[in-house]
Amino acid sequence: MTKLAHSELIVLLLSISAMLIISRIVAELGKKLKLPVVMGELIVGIILGPTILGMLYPDFFNFLFPHTGNVPVAMDGIFSLSVIMLLFVAGMEVQLSVVLKQGKIAIYTSLFSMVIPFFTGFAVAWFFPEIFSISTDPHAKLLFALFFGTALSISALPVIARILMDMNLFKTNIGMVIIASAMFNDLIGWLIFSFVLSLTNGSKVEHMNIGYTILYIVGFGLFMLTIGKKIIDKTLPWMQTKLSWPGGVLSISLGICLLSAAFTESINIHAILGAFIAGIAFGDSVQLKEQAREIIHQFVTNFFAPLFFVSIGLKVNFIENFDLQIVLIVLILAYVGKVLGAFIGARIGGMSRNHSLAVGFGMNARGAMEIILGTLALNAGLISKPIFVALIIMALVTSITSAPLMRRFIN
């Protein structure tokens, strides 16, 4: 077994501690300016990455984040684990019963806020691939168009939840519609994205029928959300009373998340889907104690999330890859598609004009989910760095503007 050398272990520990400590300091400062934590983490990545540190002090940058040896391999493992954990906690907040409870208004809002941005994004990518410098090869064009549509249609439940909490809208009708619709968006969005990712696996899936891929994804989802959830429901009370608290439930839930992720990865669907669906099955259980839920959230959000979001800045030079035209197009499409879609859905569902607009701007926040989606797409070779940078900027701008724009229409 290859082991980290003494010096490599020191570098690994130094880089992780630098990411955790500096991102926390910057995030706390950002809080004073009412900026999302993820923004602070991204900024730290940009500062520590090739954009600033790499440019000003290349030797120190290469020492702290080496590109050769065992350290980058260990880092890559940690980042992969981070994204799996992030998807697990994102899934934990998806409660399908909330969508059903909100009824037709949530279904309409959710469907329109997905369908309109999806087709807007798909159409622009399909008919104007030159804007994004995408190859005209039909397969590559189709994959990019599918991804771009999905990227524009996803919402960020954590950001939305935070905004609603700050605006004291959590328990209101409008708040519940936004939450329920965002949950449904997330579920469908990640299912589609997993499908797109499985198609990019090239040689791994060259003999795999697309029909089978869809069947596996839907079958796995249905199994976990029905039978899997019932099993979790039955065993959780035992876990929470007979095993050490909270260690027992923590290790078993995270273990099941990894098991589920390993399973989906092994059937050529990305590990994130397994983690996300396992999260839904766990989080939707009535037996999961609120304290256990909070502990899992705290652990993942404050350890894995900073590492993952800081790592984004380490991979990409944001100045070199900034393309104003792409950024503007992505921003316009994101705003128009999402706000219009959610607005139409909420109106059809019976909401007033102003409240429908508030729902539209509320659901427009893309936040961390978009960043995760973009990173995975970049790693899979689905998108170029300029498009990735544009998606990150879009995620941040939509998250920051969501609350003030909502406020205009709620008041």
Added chain:
Amino acid sequence: MDLSKLKKRPAFPFETIAVAISFSPRCPLILSEAKRLSDILGATLLLLHIGEKNIEKEQELDEMMANVGIDSNKSRVIWMEGEPVDTILKLCKLNIVDLLIIGALEKENLLKFYIGSIARNISRRAKCSVLLLTNPTTNQFKFKKFVVNGVENPKTVHTINASIYLAKKLNAKDITIVNEINVPGMAMAMAEDSTAPQAKEIRKHLTEESEEQINEIIKNADVGDVKITSKIIKGKQGFAISKYARDKKADLLIINSPDTHLRILDRIFTHDIEFILADLPCNLLIVHSRL
């Protein structure tokens, strides 16, 4: 019959009570409870049987009514053939029934639950209040301890007032109004950037808001000498109150009627009333406020 009378008809008093007769071994007990309740509330009693009318069944019913002491002048028996759920619901509408009494098992097997039994399906769809009796007896009414839902819903005020009305009539002294707090996404929203005092403040605010809402309803109600307490609990709506009622050994759990038409999907991704129907913690009264 003028069906427009149903619309906006108040949730209580229960002037017309119907009881579904199935000729099961528990039938005399359910009939006995229905008779006693209609006497206490001064209501007209309707006996509904969905099935073939024949001499043997008529004799059996007459015998049961005589044993229980139902005065045939103060009650009416309706026989009708058809699909049980639809027919019972139709009869309740036509006769402007305020309260329908049905016997129900505490828990049904999985298949029956998903397909939907008669009692459960009536509870999901009825346009009048429904009382599901899980453990009917011939003894005196033991509905002394009520647990009532206090969820944020326009129907709740009618449900609480109906509970107070019933408590006074049945001489029940103990009503606990329970509000379940479940805010999806809150753990995630607070995990990132809330300090401990901020998180505590948010939770406190949510609890106080719920308490204020219940207190407002109680303040405007004529509670008489009924002791009402409020309780805020964490957990999913339906599941948490059901567990609370079971733990508290309540005699009667009183909840709002469902807001939407419930289908099999609502049983698969269980929520609200479906948690209660899946495993009845005690007798259940579903108040239909006819809003």
